[in-house]
Amino acid sequence: MLQIYKKFLLFLGFTALVCIITSAVWSKSEDNLVEIKLLNNLDDERGFCVDIKGHKNKAKINRGLQAHTCYSYQGKIAVDQGLDANRLKQKELFFPKFGVCLYPSSYNNPLSLTLVECKKIKEFIFNEDNTIRLKNNINLCLTVAKGKSKKGGGGSPIHLIRGLSMQICNKKDSVYQTWVIRHIKKGKIFNEMLSKF
Secondary structure, three states: OHHHHHHHHHHHHHHHHHHHHHHHHHHHHHHOEEEEEEOOOOOOOOOEEEEEOOOHHHOOHHHOEEEEEOHHHHOOOOOOOOEEHHHHHOOOOEEOOOOEEEEEOOOOOOOOEEEEOOOOOOOEEEOOOOOEEEOOEEEEEEEEOOOOOEEOOOOOOOOEEEOEEEEEOOHHHHHHOOEEEEEEEOOEEEEEEHHHO
């Protein structure tokens, strides 16, 4: 009986160690998360960020992307808006919690975006005007939908949602196409121009 009890305690100790290590690794990676935020707040003072559809940890990568109220006003970058800062510097839009990258759906339909396992090909460039453009078609910019925002399912005030796609780059649409990188350090929110990141 004592032997079984020792094995059980050893198992519990090992399980606790694995949980602590996993938590520490995820916590470290959370420190490296950034948001891609539209420079113009449009009709939501909290701003709009690139967001995986769904709610935070329960986001569904097969549902695609949207522009959604940035969660950073809550003091933390949410996993469904959090991109890996180091990989973003390499022009790779990688969501570490979900293990996927952002790509055009196909070369035949570059306006639509999809989330898939990361490839070695980098599809985007960050232009000097703080737009995110397709590397193979620099006339297309990551663009938030015009018009009135839709109401989301949570938040106070209620979160807002807009469509997100690649559209023809146009100076008169710059309020829908100009982006910054947002990060949080010691509880403070910082915005950095995309071209400087």
